[in-house]
Amino acid sequence: MVKEKFRFYAFWLCLICIIVFVIQVVLPGFTEFFLLNSSAISNFEVWRFLTSIFLHGSVIHLMYNLFALALFGSILEKFVGGKKFLFVFFVSGILANLIAVNFYSASLGASGAIYGILGCLVILKPLMIVWAFGFPMPMFIAGILWVAGSVLGIFVPREVGDIAHLSGMAAGFLFGFIFRVMSKKKYERRETIRFNEPDMRRWEERYILRS
Numbered sequence: 001m002v003k004e005k006f007r008f009y010a011f012w013l014c015l016i017c018i019i020v021f022v023i024q025v026v027l028p029g030f031t032e033f034f035l036l037n038s039s040a041i042s043n044f045e046v047w048r049f050l051t052s053i054f055l056h057g058s059v060i061h062l063m064y065n066l067f068a069l070a071l072f073g074s075i076l077e078k079f080v081g082g083k084k085f086l087f088v089f090f091v092s093g094i095l096a097n098l099i100a101v102n103f104y105s106a107s108l109g110a111s112g113a114i115y116g117i118l119g120c121l122v123i124l125k126p127l128m129i130v131w132a133f134g135f136p137m138p139m140f141i142a143g144i145l146w147v148a149g150s151v152l153g154i155f156v157p158r159e160v161g162d163i164a165h166l167s168g169m170a171a172g173f174l175f176g177f178i179f180r181v182m183s184k185k186k187y188e189r190r191e192t193i194r195f196n197e198p199d200m201r202r203w204e205e206r207y208i209l210r211s
Helices: 009-026 030-034 048-054 059-080 082-100 111-124 140-152 162-191 195-206
Strands: 129-132 135-138
Touching: 009 048, 009 059, 009 082, 030 048, 048 082, 048 162, 059 082, 059 111, 082 111, 082 162, 111 140, 111 162, 129 140, 135 140, 140 162
Parallel strands: none
Antiparallel strands: 129 135
16 A cells, blocks of 8 residues: 655645735735634525634734644644545534534634644544643643643633634544544454465365375
8 A cells, every 4th residue: 555645734734824814914804704703604604614714813823823733733644644634624623613603703713623633643642742831741641731721711711712622622532533443444454364265275185184
């Protein structure tokens, strides 16, 4: 089986986010037309569930997400391949938005999709050492802290979509489990030795029954 070529999809997504942010700054009304709000449901403006992923509210918001997306996105793409990485990113982001729209008047950002990437890595590579919260730690410990921080954030008023984060993380956990099962079954099929019945009979007659 030919290994899928690394396509740097995480970096391409980062570039899209940067371009979109520049457009947000120079084009009035652009952000309001594409962010996630009640219009996504009431006016059936379903594109907002996707487009809001690439919008950001400030340079700091953008930089934090770019760092996480470039680093952890590239790691996930290396482990699962580009197509599965993109699947995790987009599906986690959209699912997070489908839940977030019920709790926030408006939201934007790639955090839900990025938390999906993090959740997937927690399941696939739990012992991988990462730098998080200023310390090196196993991926599963970082995952616990990320979840705990978002859970606490729900009860502390702040301008952060913690529910979207948790939703994206949950989606990532699910995809991680699916990929682990798929990988295990693929490995088991590869390790299975298959024998041709007629050849086995001839081998038995020639080398065993005559001895």
